[in-house]
Amino acid sequence: MEDESIRQLLSYSDAPGEIRRQLLRLSSCCFIIPSYRHKDPILSRNLIPGSDLSVTHRLHKLSVSISTQIRSLFSRKQMEASSVDSQADSSLLKEFYIPTYVLVPESEAVNVPDVPQCPVLVFINSKSGGQLGGDLLVTYRSVLNDSQVFDLGVETPDKVLRRIYMNIERLKSGGDDFAAKIQEKLKIIVAGGDGTAGWLLGVVCDLKFPHPPPIATVPLGTGNNLPFAFGWGKKNPGTDRQSVISFLKEVMKAKEMKIDNWHILMRMKTPKDGSCDPIAPLELPHSLHAVHRVSSSDEFNMEGYTTFRGGFWNYFSLGMDAQVSYAFHSERKLHPEKFKNQLTNQSTYAKLGCTQGWFCASVFQSDSRIASLAKVKVMKRLGHWEDLSISNGIRSIVCLNLPSFSGGLNPWGTPSTWKRRDRDLTAPFVDDGRIEVVGFRDAWHGLVLLAPKGHGTRLAQAHRIRFEFHKGAADHTFMRIDGEPWKQPLPVDDDTVVVEISHLGQVNILATNDCRSRSMSDPSTPSHHAHDEEDRDSDEEDSVQGEEFRKFGAADTFKMPDEFDISHLS
Known part of the structure; x- marks a missing residue:
C-alpha cells in the first residue's frame, strides 16, 4: 500500500480503532516498502543500512496482510452502514405505503397495525422529460x-380516483377504520409538465371530494412554472x-396552501362555409372540453354556437x-427524439422565438397586435364591465394567477406603494380571487423580467x-x-369568438419552505390589500348556472353507478 494512501486513510476520523492501530503500525515502517520495488537487492540494502532482503520481504508481506484487513474492515463497516440506511x-x-386491498376492489383485506403518516397516490406522465418519466415510474x-403508482399514458386520473374512492367508501361502509384514515391523510404526487399538473388539479376539482387530497408537483417539463411557484424547483428531478426518497x-413536510x-x-x-374552421378536440388542452348544455340565463344560449x-x-x-409555444409543441410532436433533455428543449424554444418573429414582431407580425x-x-x-385599453405595441397578454411564468419569471412583480394607491393595484396573492393581466410588446420586453424588480406592462x-x-386583420x-x-381560428365574416375568464373556487396544493407564492390566508404572509368579500359573490345576472360551469371538464368520465350512494362523496 502506498504511504500516501495510508495518510489518507488515517485522516478518516470515523475509522474504527483497530483499523487506525494497524495503519499506525504499517506507517511506522512504510518508508522501507518503496525500496522493495527496486529490482536491485544491493540498492535496497544500500537504501536502508543494516537491513537485508528478507526483512524487506517480511515487511512487504505485513503490508499486504494489513491492507487486506483494512479493506475487509472498511467493507464490513460500509455494509453495516448500508444495512442501517436500508432499514x-x-x-x-x-x-x-397503501395496502393493495384499499386500492384494488375485491382484493383480500389485510390487517395493517399502523396507519401511514403520509399515504400517497403517484401519477406520472411517462412521456415527459424525455426518458425521465419512464425511469421515474420504475423507481x-x-x-x-x-x-x-400510475402511468398517465395508460390510465386517466379520473378513472383511477373514481375507482379508488368508490372502493374506500365500500370499505368504510363495512366498518374499515383504516381505509377511512387513509382517505383523511391521502396526498397526490403528479410528475409531468405544467399541463399534466393542471390536468390532475382539474380532475380533483371536478370530482368534488369531501376532503380533496392536496397535490405535490414534480417538475418534469420544460417550463415547470407550477412546481417552481410552490418551492418544488424547476429542474428535472433525479430518478x-x-x-425519490428525498x-x-x-x-411529508410540505404545508397545504389554497390557490x-x-x-x-x-x-x-x-362553423359554416366561409367561416372559421372547427377546433380538433385533440388540439385542445386536457382541461378544455366541449359542452352542449348552457344556462337559460346565458346571453349566448341559442342554436348554432x-x-x-x-x-x-x-x-x-x-x-x-x-x-x-405552439411551434415548439408542434415540433416536439413531429420529432420527439430531438427533445430528450431540458437544456435542449429550452435552447430549441429560444430558437423558435427568433424564427417566429417574437424578437422582431413589428417586422414579421404586423397583424399580431392584440388591439387589432x-x-x-x-x-x-x-x-360592472369596463373596457380595457390596450396600446398598439402589445402583442402578448398574460392573465396570471401565480408568480411563475416562462420558467419561473414574475411578470407582475410587486407594485410600489404609490402605484397601488394610484391605480388600486395590489401585490399578487394566489388566493385573493383576482387575476393579474400583463402585456408584452416583444421578447426584448420580456427580458426585462430578468432584471431586479423587472415586470411587464x-x-x-x-x-x-x-x-x-x-x-379583423388575422384569421x-x-x-x-x-x-x-x-x-385558435378567428372569424372571417360576422361571426364572433368569445373567451371569458372568471374566478371559480380554490384547490389545495402542497408547498415547501421555498414557496414563492404569497397567500392571504397564510398568517406568515403580510396582506397589503383587504379582500373585498362582496367581489367574490356571484351576481345572478352575470353568473352562468349549471353543472358545466361548476366543472372544468377534466373528469368527463366520472359518473357513479345508479346503485351507489352518492352522498358518501358529497
Whole structure:
C-alpha cells in the first residue's frame, strides 16, 4: 500500500480503532516498502543500512496482510452502514405505503397495525422529460406499492380516483377504520409538465371530494412554472432511489396552501362555409372540453354556437408567446427524439422565438397586435364591465394567477406603494380571487423580467376578463393554458369568438419552505390589500348556472353507478 494512501486513510476520523492501530503500525515502517520495488537487492540494502532482503520481504508481506484487513474492515463497516440506511429507508417508506386491498376492489383485506403518516397516490406522465418519466415510474414502483403508482399514458386520473374512492367508501361502509384514515391523510404526487399538473388539479376539482387530497408537483417539463411557484424547483428531478426518497420526505413536510382556480369559457359560432374552421378536440388542452348544455340565463344560449369550458391555475396567454409555444409543441410532436433533455428543449424554444418573429414582431407580425385582434373588457367590481385599453405595441397578454411564468419569471412583480394607491393595484396573492393581466410588446420586453424588480406592462387586476374577437386583420391567433398551446381560428365574416375568464373556487396544493407564492390566508404572509368579500359573490345576472360551469371538464368520465350512494362523496 502506498504511504500516501495510508495518510489518507488515517485522516478518516470515523475509522474504527483497530483499523487506525494497524495503519499506525504499517506507517511506522512504510518508508522501507518503496525500496522493495527496486529490482536491485544491493540498492535496497544500500537504501536502508543494516537491513537485508528478507526483512524487506517480511515487511512487504505485513503490508499486504494489513491492507487486506483494512479493506475487509472498511467493507464490513460500509455494509453495516448500508444495512442501517436500508432499514431506515424501509421504515420511512412505510409511512407512504397503501395496502393493495384499499386500492384494488375485491382484493383480500389485510390487517395493517399502523396507519401511514403520509399515504400517497403517484401519477406520472411517462412521456415527459424525455426518458425521465419512464425511469421515474420504475423507481416509484420499486419503493412503493405498484398499485399506488400510475402511468398517465395508460390510465386517466379520473378513472383511477373514481375507482379508488368508490372502493374506500365500500370499505368504510363495512366498518374499515383504516381505509377511512387513509382517505383523511391521502396526498397526490403528479410528475409531468405544467399541463399534466393542471390536468390532475382539474380532475380533483371536478370530482368534488369531501376532503380533496392536496397535490405535490414534480417538475418534469420544460417550463415547470407550477412546481417552481410552490418551492418544488424547476429542474428535472433525479430518478434514482435516493432522489425519490428525498422527494417523498419533502412531501411529508410540505404545508397545504389554497390557490384560486379559474374558469375559462370559449364560445364560437358553429362553423359554416366561409367561416372559421372547427377546433380538433385533440388540439385542445386536457382541461378544455366541449359542452352542449348552457344556462337559460346565458346571453349566448341559442342554436348554432359551440361552447368549450375548462380551467387553469397558473395562466392563460394570448398572442406571440403562445405562438412560439405552439411551434415548439408542434415540433416536439413531429420529432420527439430531438427533445430528450431540458437544456435542449429550452435552447430549441429560444430558437423558435427568433424564427417566429417574437424578437422582431413589428417586422414579421404586423397583424399580431392584440388591439387589432380583440376587444378586451374586465370586471373589477361586482357587475360592472369596463373596457380595457390596450396600446398598439402589445402583442402578448398574460392573465396570471401565480408568480411563475416562462420558467419561473414574475411578470407582475410587486407594485410600489404609490402605484397601488394610484391605480388600486395590489401585490399578487394566489388566493385573493383576482387575476393579474400583463402585456408584452416583444421578447426584448420580456427580458426585462430578468432584471431586479423587472415586470411587464401592468394592465389590470380583475375578477373577470373577456376577449371578444371579430373579423379583423388575422384569421387565427394562438392561445395557451398552463403550458399547453393551441391554434385558435378567428372569424372571417360576422361571426364572433368569445373567451371569458372568471374566478371559480380554490384547490389545495402542497408547498415547501421555498414557496414563492404569497397567500392571504397564510398568517406568515403580510396582506397589503383587504379582500373585498362582496367581489367574490356571484351576481345572478352575470353568473352562468349549471353543472358545466361548476366543472372544468377534466373528469368527463366520472359518473357513479345508479346503485351507489352518492352522498358518501358529497
